[in-house]
Amino acid sequence: MTEADEKRVIGEVVDASVLGGINVKLSLTNPENIRTGFPVIAEGKKYDFYCVVADVFNPPVDVVDSLATSDLGKLSIPAVSPGLQKGYFGNVFYSKVLLEPIQLIDKENGAMTDVETIPPYFTKVRLATTTDVKAIYQPTKTSMAIGNLRGMPEFEIPIDFDKLTQKAFALLGRTSAGKSFLNKIICNFILKTGVASVLLFDMHNEYGTYSATDNSRGLKFYFPEKIEWLTLNPEKNKEAAPFFIDPRSITPEDLILAITDLTTRMQDAIWTINGRRGRNDLLTAIRTTQPGSVATIPDSTLQGLQARIARIDRLQFLRPKPKSAKEDSFTMMLRKIREGKSIVLDFGRYGRESMVYLFVANIISRRLHEIYTDRGEDLPRLVIFLEEAHKFLAPEVAELTIFSILAREMRKFNLVVSIIDQRPSKIDDEVMSQLGNRMILSLKDPKDLSAALAGIPKAKVWTNIAQSIPLRTALIVGDAVRVPTVIEVLDYAKIDAILKAAPARRMTSEQIKKVAKDAERIVQSIG
Ligand SMILES: Nc1ncnc2c1ncn2[C@@H]1O[C@H](COP(=O)(O)OP(=O)(O)OP(=O)(O)O)[C@@H](O)[C@H]1O
Numbered sequence: 001m002t003e004a005d006e007k008r009v010i011g012e013v014v015d016a017s018v019l020g021g022i023n024v025k026l027s028l029t030n031p032e033n034i035r036t037g038f039p040v041i042a043e044g045k046k047y048d049f050y051c052v053v054a055d056v057f058n059p060p061v062d063v064v065d066s067l068a069t070s071d072l073g074k075l076s077i078p079a080v081s082p083g084l085q086k087g088y089f090g091n092v093f094y095s096k097v098l099l100e101p102i103q104l105i106d107k108e109n110g111a112m113t114d115v116e117t118i119p120p121y122f123t124k125v126r127l128a129t130t131t132d133v134k135a136i137y138q139p140t141k142t143s144m145a146i147g148n149l150r151g152m153p154e155f156e157i158p159i160d161f162d163k164l165t166q167k168a169f170a171l172l173g174r175t176s177a178g179k180s181f182l183n184k185i186i187c188n189f190i191l192k193t194g195v196a197s198v199l200l201f202d203m204h205n206e207y208g209t210y211s212a213t214d215n216s217r218g219l220k221f222y223f224p225e226k227i228e229w230l231t232l233n234p235e236k237n238k239e240a241a242p243f244f245i246d247p248r249s250i251t252p253e254d255l256i257l258a259i260t261d262l263t264t265r266m267q268d269a270i271w272t273i274n275g276r277r278g279r280n281d282l283l284t285a286i287r288t289t290q291p292g293s294v295a296t297i298p299d300s301t302l303q304g305l306q307a308r309i310a311r312i313d314r315l316q317f318l319r320p321k322p323k324s325a326k327e328d329s330f331t332m333m334l335r336k337i338r339e340g341k342s343i344v345l346d347f348g349r350y351g352r353e354s355m356v357y358l359f360v361a362n363i364i365s366r367r368l369h370e371i372y373t374d375r376g377e378d379l380p381r382l383v384i385f386l387e388e389a390h391k392f393l394a395p396e397v398a399e400l401t402i403f404s405i406l407a408r409e410m411r412k413f414n415l416v417v418s419i420i421d422q423r424p425s426k427i428d429d430e431v432m433s434q435l436g437n438r439m440i441l442s443l444k445d446p447k448d449l450s451a452a453l454a455g456i457p458k459a460k461v462w463t464n465i466a467q468s469i470p471l472r473t474a475l476i477v478g479d480a481v482r483v484p485t486v487i488e489v490l491d492y493a494k495i496d497a498i499l500k501a502a503p504a505r506r507m508t509s510e511q512i513k514k515v516a517k518d519a520e521r522i523v524q525s526i527g
C-alpha cells in the first residue's frame with residue numbers, strides 16, 4: 001500500500017463472508033465521516049475488493065450501556081478520553097461498517113471478476129481513489145455522466161445510453177426525490193448521444209422551451225432542431241403545433257382505462273355498442289344510442305355511461321382530420337418520428353386531469369405499438385416516457401393498456417418504455433421483472449423498496465442502501481453501468497455547460513486499446 005493510500009485507511013476486516021459481506025472495525029474515531037454508498041477498497045493479498053459501504057453501526061457494548069448518561073462514570077474510564085483509547089486491543093469503543101463487495105480486481109493484472117471469495121482477517125480497508133474507480137467505470141462511445149459517485153465528488157459515473165435505451169427502464173423514487181430532474185437530464189443526454197428519440201407526455205409544461213414549474217430550460221431549448229413540440233391546447237400554447245386525436249381511433253380499452261368510475265355493466269355496454277357501431281366512432285355511437293334500443297343494456301346503465309363519456313366528449317382536441325388537411329396529427333407525428341425527431345406533447349390546460357393523460361398516452365402509444373410491430377420498415381429507436389406509471393401498469397388495469405406489452409416484449413421492435421413512478425409496489429411484478437435498468441432514488445415505504453429491487457441479486461443489501469440515501473441521489477442497477485452504483489445526480493444548472501461542450505465524448509485510440517485489453521483479460525480469467 002502506498003503512503004498516500006495508507007492515509008485513506010479507515011479500518012481493518014474483522015469478519016467476512018461471501019453471502020453476508022465484510023465487517024470492518026473502524027480506526028476512525030468518528031463514524032460520521034463514513035456514509036452508506038461510499039466506495040472503498042479492502043486490499044487483500046491477491047485481490048483488491050471493490051466494495052460499497054452498506055451499513056455503518058456502533059456494535060452493542062455492555063460497558064457503554066452502563067456508562068451512558070453518567071458523566072462521572074465516563075470520566076472514571078480513561079479509555080473514553082480521546083488519545084488514551086488505544087491499547088493492545090485497538091480502540092475500546094469503536095464503530096463498524098458493513099461492506100458489500102462488488103468486484104474483485106486482480107492485483108497483478110487488473111482483471112475484474114465477480115465476488116466469490118473474501119479478504120483475510122486484518123485486511124486494511126481504505127477509501128477508494130479515482131484510480132481504483134476508473135478501472136471499473138470506463139466510458140464508452142455512447143456514455144455520459146449523469147452525476148458523480150457518492151462519496152467521490154470528483155469522479156463522474158458514465159452511463160451507457162445506448163444500452164440504457166435498448167430495454168425498458170425505470171426511475172423510481174418518492175415525491176420530491178428528484179425523478180423529474182433526473183428524467184430531464186436523461187432525455188437531454190439521449191438526444192446529445194443520439195442513441196434514440198424520445199416521446200414525452202408533458203403534463204406540466206416542463207419539457208418544452210422552459211419549464212413552467214421552475215423556469216429551467218427544457219429539451220426544446222437545447223435541441224430546437226430535434227424536438228417537435230406539439231400541444232393539445234393550442235389556445236394556450238401558441239409556439240407548439242396543434243395536435244388533434246381522431247375520435248375514430250378510440251377503442252373500448254381507452255375509455256375503460258381513462259374513466260375510472262365505470263361499473264362493470266357500463267363497461268359491458270361499451271363493448272356491446274362498439275360491436276354494433278358501424279361507421280360511427282365509438283363516442284358518437286354511445287352518445288346516440290337510444291334508451292331501450294339495445295336489449296342487453298338497461299336504461300340506467302346507458303344513462304350513467306352517457307353522463308360519464310361526456311367528460312371525454314368535451315375534450316376539444318378530439319377532432320377528425322379536416323378534409324383540407326393533408327394528413328391527420330398522428331400521421332404527422334409519425335412522419336416526424338421517421339425523420340428521427342423527438343416529440344414533446346404539451347397537455348396545456350388538461351395537464352391536471354389524470355383522465356386525459358391516461359386516455360391520450362394510451363391511444364398514442366397503442367398506435368405506435370401497432371406501427372412499430374408491423375415490421376414493414378425499420379423505425380428509429382423511440383423511448384416513451386411514462387410518468388405516474390402505476391396508473392397504467394397496476395395489475396388491475398395492465399391488460400387494458402398497451403404499456404405492459406411495451407415493457408415486456410418491445411426490445412426487438414425499437415420501441416422502449418421508461419417508467420417514472422413513486423409507488424413501484426403498485427406496478428405489476430411481471431413488468432418490474434422486465435426492466436433492463438432501474439434508477440432508484442429515495443424510497444421509504446418498505447413495500448416500494450422491495451418492489452423496486454425485486455429480482456436484483458443481494459436485494460437486501462441494496463435495499464438498506466436505497467433506504468438511506470438522501471434526495472437527488474440514485475442507486476443505479478442494470479447493464480448501462482458495470483456494477484450497481486450510488487450516484488449523486490448532477491445539478492441541472494450544470495447541464496448547460498455539458499451540452500455545449502464538444503460532441504459526445506469519443507474514446508481516444510489509446511483508451512479503446514486499453515478497453516480491448518481489459519476485455520481480453522476478463523475473458524481469459526473466466527476461461
Ligand atoms: N438534479 C437536480 N438539479 C437541480 N435541482 C434538483 C435536482 N433534482 C431535484 N432538484 C430539486 O428538487 C425539487 C424536486 O425534484 P423533482 O421535481 O425532480 O422531484 P420528483 O421526484 O419528480 O417529485 P414528484 O414526485 O413530486 O414529481 C425540484 O423542484 C428541484 O428544485
Ligand SMILES: [Mg+2]
Nearest residue numbers: 176179180181
Ligand atoms: Mg416529478
